[in-house]
Amino acid sequence: MPRVLVDAAAVPADRGALIRYVDGLIAALHRAGADLAVVCQRSDAERYGRLAPSARIMPGPVSITNRAARLAWEQTGVPLLARQAGAQVIHAPYYSIPLRSGLPTVVTVHDVTWFTEPERHGTVKASFFRSATRTAVRHAQRVIVPSKATREELVRVLAADPTRIDVAYHGVDQTLFHKPGPDEVRRATERCGLHGRPYVAFLGALEPRKNVPNLIRGFASAVRDLPEPPALVLGGGVHEDDVDAACREVEATVKVVRPGFLRVPDLPGFLGGALVVAFPSRGEGFGLPVLEAMACGAPVLTTHRTSLPEVGGDAVAYTEPDVPAIASALGQLLASPARRQWLGEAGLTRAKEFTWDASAEAHLSSYQRAIE
Template structure:
């Protein structure tokens, strides 16, 4: 195997979503040691990189014209055989051997709450990325199909490689840690967890409407939101009041990394009601810790959950409520989904993802 020098845009290293992807991929690649890795990082993030990964500073603001120049400059300093952009922003004059990962087309498929400028930016950058890349990676077959429709001329470049689950979700979760996060969150009742941001495509209004029906069924569960922005906390509370579930809501906002796994493990169920997801990694993370899942049936979510989740139409809060009530009242069903989910999650590793990504790097270097 040819040893490559691969530069990866890791400016989102601290983020969820793309940041999780970058951390997982860098960790697996560094552990294998087959390539020389260089990460473009924001100043101060160098210490977050795995051992053996070199760093080149790159501090330009995201989604700006300045970053197109800044990333190009950083790549010149890094020197590389292959450049991997983990989202659709590629620099001016990108290297010939460029690999791009496109996680979803939510900006284009769910544009209702986005300005015209943001829609145009997303469309322009996606088209640039599709043209510039020798290989385009997606995290699901669903997104690959979307790209085939969006840019049919470049469909032959696209490969679907599912995300992996971090090892911390696969390890046993101490009961004391679950008890700690419950105590700190004031959770003295069973709960359903929503894990993610509060962007419109996440369908929190639909979840609130569904949970109102869950409450009317006589179940005493709380609804825990984790990951929403502090700036929108009041908007979330108002929506919960409108739906009649404010008394059931526990809004934790952003979580500490140390709290994510035990909070997931302590939940009676994970609710993932999104109108669209490229993949839906929280579904697999919940399955990894043994928490059963009720998910939307849209986008890449069925690929993440497989046969180890219950599904509902996100446009139908009644169907979502029925699925939640069924799961929360049928202990045998919950146990079956828990066992099936644990087994399924073990097959989604970053090591397996890296094997396929490494092949994409090689192909890009050879001219694809």
């Protein structure tokens, strides 16, 4: 196998779905016997050493905790470490790449909503990721995307060469994301202050493309006439102004809980304990929270947009992203325990089709193509 250097130092500080991608991939590459070197933040060195005991762990300087410093160091520091490690290929798992490494480079492009829906991102952030994506697609030997929908969008938006794009679906850690027991549900819901109250769950960044304001309004409409309405729990960080505004609009009897980032060990109890996990996103590169909720036995409501049908298949319920559609679909699920039970069981079965081991094999094939 080729010696691969993975630049895990690029993982953002918010440590959401991307960290689960990088962690899951590195652990699976190790299980596959890959000859692996991992560049990382100093604070992550111990964790990557546990995930991949045979890998060479190469912490970067303390200064790269600053994003601007990391991006500058990526151009010189990562190539230097790659040469020290004797790497044959560099994998950049988060859009940006070193441009003059002297080695074949593989880059992961997670989605293209920076181009298709720039208004749903901050101006500075969208501008940076558009530039990084254009550069990476132009200069990397191979581009890895997490879904066929993302590959099609990349070809459509940037006229990227489809023969240089490899699809590698994400996996789900079945030991971490599993159908929870009552104690796990109780522990997770107590941390959210629910005290046994039924709830609908959302997990993800509270950013515009996740469509959380419409979820809040649709939820409020769906539960308005229920004698004992469930709560809506928004697990995730970054409270957007639009989310605050939507919360102010709903009646005082509608309970919306925002616990912020949830601990990873609490996620199975949080997702698996929900009446419904609602994820009405306007577009995803993959949609890892949908897969993780399915693996926890939760009935899932999502949209037909971009990659989400590739993940959910026939094992989830679908809605359009507007308020009336969300209210109708959510109301129907809340009124049908039998439908929710069927979706939960179907989701458990489908989630087993997505493994990090299969993802690692797809990545290894892409690395080899880059070298060739």
